[in-house]
Amino acid sequence: MRDYHWLHEYCLNRFGSAAALEAQLPQSKSxxxxxxxxxxxxxxxxxxxxxxxxxxxxxxxxxxxxxxxxxxxxxxxxxxxxxxxxxxxxxxxxxxxxxxxxxxxxxxxxxxxxxxxxxxxxxxxxxxxxPVGDIVGLWRYLAKYGNQLGGLSAPRLLRMVGKDTFIPTDDVVAALRAQGIVDKAPSSQKDLAAVQDAFNRWQADSGRPLCQLSVMLAHTVNH
Missing domain, CATH: 1.10.340.30 (Hypothetical protein; domain 2)
Known part of the structure; x- marks a missing residue:
């Protein structure tokens, strides 16, 4: 997988400036x-x-x-x-x-x-x-004990309430595949753990919340 420096530089080049990039990124609640x-x-x-x-x-x-x-x-x-x-x-x-x-x-x-x-x-x-370092565990908890909160509903719900999370949208999955982290949309515990580990590394290197890293990663996909 590519490091955070590559991700940051790619997004800077795409948006033209740090200010333009920051304007695209969500914030999480405390x-x-x-x-x-x-x-x-x-x-x-x-x-x-x-x-x-x-x-x-x-x-x-x-x-x-x-x-x-x-x-x-x-x-x-x-x-x-x-x-x-x-x-x-x-x-x-x-x-x-x-x-x-x-x-x-x-x-x-x-x-x-x-x-x-x-x-x-x-x-x-x-x-x-x-802990956001195991946010996929919260997805599983919500899907297991809540009703109709499987698939992307749990991570999308968490983004709505302001909890820091990444979301495996089509663009994010495409970016993860391009970096060899997964070969398909993550659904198994093994694949979800691999994606969580990748985001944890980018977070450790950058200090950014998962939600911002998720959006940045989606922007590395060319349409």
Whole structure:
């Protein structure tokens, strides 16, 4: 694999200046900021991520105020009590995206949020305290214990809430393949560990968060 110096120089040449490069890079939240996000906001963001999957984001976002109303502001203590009959009624609410499996994921993830909060005090503690050096472990945890958070949903959710993570988008995977780190989109524990190790090395060399390294790596792919 190529070192961080190569990655940085490539991106500098592509954008023309350090200022132009920095303007393209995302920022992650601090651990304190992640802990401060309330459980209802985490449940709202989890649900937003699930509804965005496979749909135009602007369409989902425009409808989200109606979702906030229909799901009691995503208060997990209220949402967890929503049964099948309630969800069937929501299937007739024309303000919403009427996808039964996605609607059903909301009370299931409310239970997940409450279970974590019972153990750790609040859901944000799980997110804040998870070491970014094993961010793929947090992806697996979310996919295992949450509902409909497999594939790219977990890393995309973490980017939405502000947790530092890389995302194996098509461009990032193409760049990883070009550097011989993986030969396909990483899904096995072995491949995910190899990708995590590569990002950990770039982070150690640069001091940059994973989210910035991920975006920089994507820009090394020629379209």
């Amino acid at each position: 651990a304190d900021e992640l802990r401060a996000i309330t459980d209802d906001r985490y449940l709202s963001l989890i649900s937003l991520r699930i509804f965005r999957a496979g749909l135009k984001h602007s369409l989902v976002d425009a409808k989200w105020p109606a979702f906030e109303e229909a799901f009691f502001g995503f208060d997990p203590h209220k949402v967890v009590l929503m049964g099948d009959e309630h969800l069937e009624r929501l299937m007739h609410d024309q303000r919403l995206i009427r996808h039964l499996a996605k609607l059903g994921s909301v009370p299931r993830n409310a239970r997940f949020v409450l279970d974590v909060a019972q153990e750790k005090g609040r859901f944000g503690t799980l997110i804040a305290d998870w």
